[in-house]
Amino acid sequence: MTDVLVRVENVAKTFVRRGIEHVALDGVSLDVEKGSFVCLVGRSGCGKSTLLNLVAGLIAPTRGRIIESGRVVDGPRLNVGYLTQKDTLLPWRDVLRNIEMPLEIRKLERAERERKAVALIERVGLQGRERAYPRELSGGMARRASLARMLIAQPELLLLDEPFSALDAQLRQEMQNELLRLWAGSGNTVIFVTHDIEEAIAMGDRVVVLGQRGRVVHDEGIALPRPRDVIAVRRRPEFHVVEERLWEALSAGSPATEVAS
Amino acid sequence: MKPGYVVVWRLVLLAAILAAWQSVSSSKTLAFYVSSPSAIWNRELQWIADGTIWFHTFITVEETVAGFACGAIAGIAAGFILGPNRTLGAVLDPFIISVYSIPKVALAPLFIVWFGVGLTMKVVLATVTVFFIVFFNTLAGVRNVDPDLVNAVWLMGGDSRTILLKVIVPHAMSSALTGARIAIPYALIGAVVGELIASNRGIGYLIESAASQFDTAGVFAALIVLTILATILNALVDAIDRYTSRWKVEANLSLRMN
Numbered sequence: 098m099t100d101v102l103v104r105v106e107n108v109a110k111t112f113v114r115r116g117i118e119h120v121a122l123d124g125v126s127l128d129v130e131k132g133s134f135v136c137l138v139g140r141s142g143c144g145k146s147t148l149l150n151l152v153a154g155l156i157a158p159t160r161g162r163i164i165e166s167g168r169v170v171d172g173p174r175l176n177v178g179y180l181t182q183k184d185t186l187l188p189w190r191d192v193l194r195n196i197e198m199p200l201e202i203r204k205l206e207r208a209e210r211e212r213k214a215v216a217l218i219e220r221v222g223l224q225g226r227e228r229a230y231p232r233e234l235s236g237g238m239a240r241r242a243s244l245a246r247m248l249i250a251q252p253e254l255l256l257l258d259e260p261f262s263a264l265d266a267q268l269r270q271e272m273q274n275e276l277l278r279l280w281a282g283s284g285n286t287v288i289f290v291t292h293d294i295e296e297a298i299a300m301g302d303r304v305v306v307l308g309q310r311g312r313v314v315h316d317e318g319i320a321l322p323r324p325r326d327v328i329a330v331r332r333r334p335e336f337h338v339v340e341e342r343l344w345e346a347l348s349a350g351s352p353a354t355e356v357a358s
Numbered sequence: 359m360k361p362g363y364v365v366v367w368r369l370v371l372l373a374a375i376l377a378a379w380q381s382v383s384s385s386k387t388l389a390f391y392v393s394s395p396s397a398i399w400n401r402e403l404q405w406i407a408d409g410t411i412w413f414h415t416f417i418t419v420e421e422t423v424a425g426f427a428c429g430a431i432a433g434i435a436a437g438f439i440l441g442p443n444r445t446l447g448a449v450l451d452p453f454i455i456s457v458y459s460i461p462k463v464a465l466a467p468l469f470i471v472w473f474g475v476g477l478t479m480k481v482v483l484a485t486v487t488v489f490f491i492v493f494f495n496t497l498a499g500v501r502n503v504d505p506d507l508v509n510a511v512w513l514m515g516g517d518s519r520t521i522l523l524k525v526i527v528p529h530a531m532s533s534a535l536t537g538a539r540i541a542i543p544y545a546l547i548g549a550v551v552g553e554l555i556a557s558n559r560g561i562g563y564l565i566e567s568a569a570s571q572f573d574t575a576g577v578f579a580a581l582i583v584l585t586i587l588a589t590i591l592n593a594l595v596d597a598i599d600r601y602t603s604r605w606k607v608e609a610n611l612s613l614r615m616n
Contacts, residue, residue, distance in 0.1 A: 153513060155509055155512070155513070173512055173513045173514075173515065175515045177513070179510075179513050181506065181510075183506055185504075185506045185507050185509070185510035187507060187524070187525065187528070188532075189528045189529070189532060198511070198514060198524075199514040199515070201524075202511070202514050202515050202516050202520055202524075203515065250514065250515075
């Protein structure tokens with residue numbers, strides 16, 4: 098067995114809103130191996146974003162614990178990159194200065210920051226837009242800028258929360274391929290949250306289906322060869338076999354049909 | 359319609375208004391009330407020649423600029439002090455709202471008692487008018503920072519000082535500048551109202567003294583100077599707007615504390 102980078106141990110999370118308790122997660126356990134690309138699939142409201150926030154250290158679990166690189170998570174760490182569903186580029190900074198931001202916080206020199214940012218801008222295909230402000234960017238360009246800002250800090254663990262769900266189908270596939278290209282050979286670990294089964298199969302080494310309150314109801318390895326093209330891979334017969342199984346798991350989705358991971 | 363036509367039609371409309379005005383004022387009785395474009399034009403030329411226009415305009419601009427600067431600085435400072443401190447904000451809320459609710463012109467007599475009828479009283483009146491607009495915008499800017507932006511910087515490894523300097527201050531400043539932009543014409547209102555109430559110089563005084571002598575040509579001539587001044591200030595506002603609109607946040611016109 099390979100190294101486990103993230104271990105979620107029997108985690109529960111309850112929120113209190115206006116005096117009423119909401120159980121977002123209960124009894125969630127999950128191991129993520131170092132260097133793997135794991136997709137978490139679940140219907141909206143199953144707690145997948147909450148789980149990602151817990152792994153990022155933005156919030157603390159009510160019960161249980163999360164261990165990352167051998168340490169109990171108690172806050173944000175520099176080796177973790179988080180790409181949220183919503184763009185969080187600072188509106189008063191242009192693309193270049195937004196991408197430089199993580200290095201600015203680490204007090205790198207300006208010339209060094211700029212050199213790295215310019216290189217990444219090229220890698221994500223944003224050349225010529227360095228001086229544009231976020232509100233002047235299209236949805237796809239804003240995603241690329243957010244991706245570059247996350248990657249510039251050279252994280253080992255990438256948390257992606259439905260990163261392409263707001264894009265149109267064609268742009269989504271383009272971005273999915275680009276993410277796979279950027280990830281390939283990096284050795285980075287990815288936890289990719291989505292509600293789109295096809296996206297999960299096309300991208301992941303492993304797909305984990307979450308049921309109510311974030312419980313793992315299905316967990317399976319995806320044996321499709323890499324490098325993958327997210328469009329071509331959909332034409333393979335085994336793709337549809339897996340898709341069928343995952344649909345079943347997702348629609349069953351109740352604790353009674355739980356499958357041990 | 360082509361933009362060229364719009365300009366042409368505007369000029370046609372202006373000419374029509376002036377012609378109608380001039381013909382109406384051929385009646386001696388009506389001319390007493392509305393003067394006439396030619397009389398106003400002559401008065402304008404006379405004021406330019408003897409320097410009256412420059413002297414009074416300079417006074418009004420001075421009061422407007424001083425009042426705007428004092429009000430904007432005080433408003434931004436108060437917004438940044440009260441913004442993060444919700445308890446203090448809640449305690450002061452009814453006091454600030456009640457002072458804000460007073461029509462500022464009603465404070466003028468009090469300011470005359472405190473500061474006399476000189477320049478200071480107009481500056482204070484403009485300051486008070488500007489202060490609230492800038493204050494409420496700064497306050498909203500400090501308080502309405504998107505928590506997702508704060509989280510994003512936190513995840514990058516930013517501490518609370520970084521979050522303050524790189525997220526809260528820039529966000530609040532853009533909101534404060536929006537308030538300041540809105541407040542520019544109000545500074546002029548404050549200054550002119552002060553001059554109308556008690557003064558011996560400034561455009562407001564020019565209007566008031568001409569009216570007290572039933573000199574309608576003088577009143578209109580001074581109003582035209584004021585219109586030009588206000589137009590220049592609005593153009594300035596537009597220029598600032600274009601400069602910042604590439605990234606600016608939405609203007610806050612609700613003027614609320616909580």
